Amino acid sequence: MKSLFAILLVGLLTSPAISADRPNIVFIVADDMGYADLGVQGARGFRTPNLDRLAAEGTRFTNFYVAQAVCTASRAALMTGCYPNRLGMQGAYNHTSRDGIADEEWLLPEMLRDAGYATAGMGKWHLGTRPKFHPMRHGFDEWLGIPYSNDNTKYHPSLATEMPPLPLYDGERVVELDPDQSTFTRRLTERAVDFIERKADRPFFLYLPHVMPHVPIFASAQFSGKSGAGLYGDVIEELDWSVGEILATLKRLHLEEKTLVIFISDNGPFLSYGEHAGSAAPLREGKLTTFEGGLRVPCLARWPGHIPAGRVCDIPFIGIDWLPTLTELASGKTSTLTIDGRSVKAVLLGEEKVAAPHEALFFYSGTALQAVRSGPWKLHFAHPYITVAGEPGRGGKPSNWGKLAPTSITQSGVEGIATRHGYRIEPLELSLFNLETDPGERENLASKHPEIVARLSKLAEPVRLELGDTLQGVQGSGVRASGIDRSQDSSP
Incomplete structure (x- = not known):
């Protein structure tokens, strides 16, 4: 016993x-x-x-x-x-x-x-x-x-x-x-x-x-x-x-x-x-x-x-x-x-001599693959981005209060959200930044380092094919469907 x-x-x-x-x-x-x-x-x-x-x-x-x-x-x-x-x-x-x-x-x-x-x-x-x-x-x-x-x-x-x-x-x-x-x-x-x-x-x-x-x-x-x-x-x-x-x-x-x-x-x-x-x-x-x-x-x-x-x-x-x-x-x-x-x-846990877990990280806005980071380098593909429209808001109201473009609440994409909250949309050219020396992403080094632009662009190719990219009209082969409720009950 x-x-x-x-x-x-x-x-x-x-x-x-x-x-x-x-x-x-x-x-x-x-x-x-x-x-x-x-x-x-x-x-x-x-x-x-x-x-x-x-x-x-x-x-x-x-x-x-x-x-x-x-x-x-x-x-x-x-x-x-x-x-x-x-x-x-x-x-x-x-x-x-x-x-x-x-x-x-x-x-x-x-x-x-x-x-x-x-x-x-x-x-x-x-x-x-x-x-x-x-x-x-x-x-x-x-x-x-x-x-x-x-x-x-x-x-x-x-x-x-x-x-x-x-x-x-x-x-x-x-x-x-x-x-x-x-x-x-x-x-x-x-x-x-x-x-x-x-x-x-x-x-x-x-x-x-x-x-x-x-x-x-x-x-x-x-x-x-x-x-x-x-x-x-x-x-x-x-x-x-x-x-x-x-x-x-x-x-x-x-x-x-x-x-x-x-x-x-x-x-x-x-x-x-x-x-x-x-x-x-x-x-x-x-x-x-x-x-x-x-x-x-x-x-x-x-x-x-x-x-x-x-x-x-x-x-x-x-x-x-x-x-x-x-x-x-x-x-x-x-x-x-x-x-x-x-x-x-x-x-x-702080183990010694640990390498970064990913060779690269990939950043989407909605369904658009906009940026990739590898080591200290971050490459932005040419894309539109949002920025504050005029002076920032005050008193709980967003920037450009009173001039917001009418949009529908059913627009849940980034651009729809941005328009409803006082942002404007600006273009960004192909841009390469060194985040170690320029965390504010101000100095575009793409023309000085074409080999790094090429390397990061190549890293993005398989991700674009698998997860899609509306910037380049690519439909991803590895995308799973979200859940959907088709019932007529509209209560949360």
């Missing part, structure tokens, strides 16, 4: 569900937060002590990219390990959208739940609004949040009359319509803390995609007017408070050394909103562009005893890499479908 008990005990202690080598995972995503909105990266007048502490106690990754600089596409990449173009998911879904994440895709929460993790999400989903796309049908045990962006409401600057009330879901049930947005950060944080407390004795995955600082921005009474840097500063300081609450909970429950905490933004700042937007300095442009300011975002990771403290890492990697990385850390099951990401476990 003793020997049988010993065998069972050894089996339990080495089973994947309770292995000491598998961390709890807390993944926090800000919405439209700029590269320079951290204190340690040059925040303009407001304070982020908890995020700065996360950087000091872990690693700050200064060349982390999202797969596209817009909400739905960025999140689809994070959840599936695929460039969003492989999934047929671009732009930003809204209340009219019938598309969403396909049932066949293997999502991060599905992988972790299958591996024995408790899973919960609180915040903005944005991978489909219809019931079949609900997060609890794609791997989450619990959910509190909204299905799409918080400006898809009565607060929209030019289409407010077309918008239905914003639904807040608790589980699969709508519990409020048009909730007080100043309470979002606090409510999501309180539910996140409650989840950690309830699941402290087993592996857990907490996904916290905050609603803020996407416009319209709101801070609670506790933070309103307190930063000294305007409402945007108040909002960021409240998000920083939220991070502090999560870290304090992990410490109180003695879970710090058992938990990997990751913090990123889903894309760069919504620059057209001026004082209600963040900063990507010294990077060029912001959200909705394939310039660095749209794609390169804050990235912090802490796991005491595993991730080196106080390290700054400049190895480039991208949002599609999180799924294979966390699959490896969690001893999870890999997708049977083709994915584009690669595990960056060695980069994350």
